[in-house]
Amino acid sequence: xxxxxxxxxxxxxxxxxxxxxxxxxxxxxxxxxxxxxxxxxxxxxxxxxxxxxxxxxxxxxxxxxxxxxxxxxxxxxxxxxxxxxxxxxxxxxxxxxxxxxxxxxxxxxxxxxxxxxxxxxxxxxxxxxxxxxxxxxxxxxxxxxxxxxxxxxxxxxxxxxxxxxxxxxxxxxxxxxxxxxxxxxxxxxxxxxxxxxxxxxxxxxxxxxxxxxxxxxxxxxxxxxxxxxxxxxxxxxxxxxxxxxxxxxxxxxxxxxxxxxxxxxxxxxxxxxxxxxxxxxxxxxxxxxxxxxxxx
Numbered sequence: 001x002x003x004x005x006x007x008x009x010x011x012x013x014x015x016x017x018x019x020x021x022x023x024x025x026x027x028x029x030x031x032x033x034x035x036x037x038x039x040x041x042x043x044x045x046x047x048x049x050x051x052x053x054x055x056x057x058x059x060x061x062x063x064x065x066x067x068x069x070x071x072x073x074x075x076x077x078x079x080x081x082x083x084x085x086x087x088x089x090x091x092x093x094x095x096x097x098x099x100x101x102x103x104x105x106x107x108x109x110x111x112x113x114x115x116x117x118x119x120x121x122x123x124x125x126x127x128x129x130x131x132x133x134x135x136x137x138x139x140x141x142x143x144x145x146x147x148x149x150x151x152x153x154x155x156x157x158x159x160x161x162x163x164x165x166x167x168x169x170x171x172x173x174x175x176x177x178x179x180x181x182x183x184x185x186x187x188x189x190x191x192x193x194x195x196x197x198x199x200x201x202x203x204x205x206x207x208x209x210x211x212x213x214x215x216x217x218x219x220x221x222x223x224x225x226x227x228x229x230x231x232x233x234x235x236x237x238x239x240x241x242x243x244x245x246x247x248x249x250x251x252x253x254x255x256x257x258x259x260x261x262x263x264x265x266x267x268x269x270x271x272x273x274x275x276x277x278x279x280x281x282x283x284x285x286x287x288x289x290x291x292x293x294x295x296x
Contacts, residue, residue: 002027003067015184016042022071024055024064032059035068039079042181045173047082053094065097077296083171084296090288098292106169107291108269112283113224116254117261123282124254130247130281135201135239138210140248142199144256146186151209152179155200158209161231166270170291193219197256199249201232201241210236213245221257227265230274243277250281 008021017040024033033055040048051072055065076084086103088094099105131140147155159177189196194216201211211232217225227249232241253260265283267274 003032003062003064005067005071010036014188015181016040020072020075022068024068032056032062033064033068035072037072037075037084039081040173043176045175047080048171048173049076049079049081049084051084051086053086053097060093066101069101073294073296082296084294085170085172086292086294087289088292090290095290098290101294103292103294104169105290106171106293107167109266109289109291110269110275110285111264111266111287111289112278112285114250114263114265114281114283115261116250116263119254119282127247127250127281130243131251133240133244135241135244137204138236138239138241138244139202139204140199140245141202142197142248142252144195144197145190146196147182147198151200152182154207154209155198155212156182158200158212158233159231161211161233162229164234165231166268168268168270170293171295189216195219195221195257196228197249197252199245199252201236201245203236211241211245213242213249215249215253215263217253217257217260220259222259223261225253225257225260225263227263242274243280246277246281 004025006023006025008023010019010021012019017038020037020039022035023031025031033053036052038050040046040050053065053068053072055068073084086098088098156177156179159182163174186196195218197215197217199213200209202208203210213230214228215225216228230242230246250263253263263283265278266289267278269275
């Protein structure tokens with residue numbers, strides 16, 4: 001069956017990147033699959049593109065995915081990219097497709113879930129006790145939506161806490177954060193109709209933010225909340241701030257969104273410290289996702 005690949009116009013352009021898109025169709029114009037390639041443009045990631053490829057179940061093993069991938073790779077090379085990354089759940093057709101087409105597995109992520117709607121009184125009391133435990137020299141703060149103006153600079157500075165996040169062999173680069181990017185990220189979440197909550201650890205000696213934890217929740221406050229990241233600046237590690245912030249996030253999520261069913265987090269398998277925190281707080285592993293990379 002002849003396969004036609006049509007380039008599409010994607011209006012999704014942000015301060016951090018843009019997307020290229022393609023549709024695969026048959027002679028009759030029936031859609032068979034699609035591919036999106038996000039081109040990162042921020043300093044430190046101009047070498048990178050991220051692939052999302054989908055083929056209709058009934059059209060698999062008919063070279064639809066291969067034709068789309070050939071188009072994507074050619075476009076990434078034309079844009080001067082060095083690496084293309086893609087993610088697939090372990091054991092799925094996407095996992096096998098990427099492995100068979102020259103992508104190299106570079107990172108394994110474990111997804112875990114905390115069932116808020118099944119949290120018993122004992123576990124809730126344990127989490128509250130963790131939050132109330134004193135951490136001399138530090139205090140917690142939180143906000144919903146965009147960071148308050150007076151905290152924007154110190155919050156942006158705290159984002160370097162993620163610079164050494166375990167990424168194994170992924171050619172991810174170093175993400176450069178400034179106030180503009182912090183504000184743009186919050187706006188993008190709001191524009192999708194979702195709700196952002198941020199918990200931070202503050203150094204009481206100078207009121208600077210030294211750690212943060214973010215959670216994104218559906219706009220109706222129901223379903224599953226997604227942790228977007230938890231990090232502590234290197235010079236402030238070793239004081240239990242990561243667990244403290246994440247425990248507070250659980251408490252805040254329950255208070256702000258009483259109909260929320262659960263919280264989802266994903267953690268690199270090599271990030272044993274954060275995985276221990278998740279285990280201690282009651283998160284239960286659900287599945288693994290694999291990050292693949294194609295070097296161009």
